[in-house]
Structure formats: C-alpha cells, structure tokens
Amino acid sequence: MSVSVKQHTEKLQFRSGDVVSGESEPVEDNRKEPVEFYKTVKLKVFKCGSEIQASVPPFTGIPPLLDVYRERGHRRLDSRAYQAHCITCIWGCDMPVEIIIDQWKPDKVKYRFEAFCYGPKSCSFYKSGKVRTVPGRRGMVWVEEDWIDNDEAEHRGEDE
Numbered sequence: 833m834s835v836s837v838k839q840h841t842e843k844l845q846f847r848s849g850d851v852v853s854g855e856s857e858p859v860e861d862n863r864k865e866p867v868e869f870y871k872t873v874k875l876k877v878f879k880c881g882s883e884i885q886a887s888v889p890p891f892t893g894i895p896p897l898l899d900v901y902r903e904r905g906h907r908r909l910d911s912r913a914y915q916a917h918c919i920t921c922i923w924g925c926d927m928p929v930e931i932i933i934d935q936w937k938p939d940k941v942k943y944r945f946e947a948f949c950y951g952p953k954s955c956s957f958y959k960s961g962k963v964r965t966v967p968g969r970r971g972m973v974w975v976e977e978d979w980i981d982n983d984e985a986e987h988r989g990e991d992e
Contacts, residue, residue, distance in 0.1 A: 845894045848920040849881020863943035866927045889957045890921035904992075905984035906948040908961035908976075914947035916957075923951030934969040942967070954990040 846852075853876050856869030885893035909924060918924030924947065931942045949958055964976040 844875075844877065845883075847881045847883070847894045848892050848922070849879075850877060851879035852877050864928050864930070866925070866945070889951070889955045890917055890919075891923055891951060892920060893922060895922040901950050904950045904988060905986075906950050907953075907958070907981040907985055908964060909947040909949040910959040910961045911947045913957060913959040918947070918949065918951075918957060921951065921957075923955075924949055931966050933967055936969070952991050953985065953988065 854872040855874050856872040859865040859868065859870055862868070882892060883894070885891070909918065911926070914924055914926055919926075926945055926947045928943050929946045931944065932938050933940045933942060946964065947961060949955070951958065960978075960981070963978070966974040966976065968974055
C-alpha cells in the first residue's frame with residue numbers, strides 16, 4: 833500500500849530544525865528540483881524542530897499544505913533576504929522555474945532558481961526581489977512588472 837505525500841506530511845509534521853535520515857534517490861535533473869534527493873524510504877526522525885508556531889518572522893512551525901500556498905499567492909523575494917532571513921520561514925521558498933524561450937518551440941527551455949514569499953505583506957524581513965526578465969525569441973525580453981505580484985496577493989490583508 834502506498835502512502836501519499838499529503839498523508840506522510842500530515843503524519844510526520846515536518847518543520848524547520850528537524851534532523852532526519854533515510855535512503856533516497858538523487859534527483860534526475862537538479863535544474864528542475866529545489867532538493868537534492870527524493871523518494872526517501874526508511875525514514876527516521878532523530879530530532880524534532882520547534883513545534884511552536886512563531887508569530888513573528890521568520891515564521892516557523894509546521895508548514896501548511898500546498899493548497900494553502902496556492903491560495904495565498906506569491907510575491908517575488910530578494911534572494912539575499914531569502915538567504916539571510918527567510919530560509920527557515922514556512923512562507924519563504926527558493927524554487928526552480930522553467931522558462932519557455934520560444935512559444936512556437938515549447939521544448940526550448942531554460943531553468944533558473946527564484947525566491948518567493950507567501951507570507952504576510954507586513955513581514956519586516958520581506959524585500960521585493962529585482963524585476964524579473966525572461967528572454968524570448970530573437971533577442972526579445974519580457975519584463976515581469978510589479979502588478980503581477982500585487983495581483984497574486986491582492987486578496988490578502990497586511991497581516992495574512
């Protein structure tokens with residue numbers, strides 16, 4: 833019987849500060865994954881991080897399910913702010929992004945890592961990342977304007 837990721841996450845309640853071991857397979861293409869390993873078996877938890885949900889940044893504790901992140905919407909996050917303050921926060925992430933260079937040739941792609949924040953708009957550690965540019969066909973460049981981030985999180989209040 834296989835156990836879904838959701839069931840496994842709810843059962844183990846992973847959080848920042850946990851120390852675990854297991855047997856894993858390396859990811860096939862590290863340009864596409866934010867982790868080094870996947871498909872971990874024989875998982876053992878040696879030390880648990882704090883169960884206390886922090887009410888000030890960086891927010892720690894047991895992260896919510898992926899649906900919550902999708903519902904909240906993201907804002908681009910400065911990579912230095914991510915490394916300095918947000919790497920342990922449940923709302924910060926650094927993940928691979930696939931960029932389609934030519935819409936007429938969708939198999940022509942590039943990958944890069946980008947930092948995102950799903951946390952409260954009022955977070956004192958939040959610093960907007962630089963405006964992202966996406967290369968296109970024949971030297972064209974698309975610039976991701978600020979309204980995209982604003983649109984993603986406009987349904988949330990300052991402290992949500």
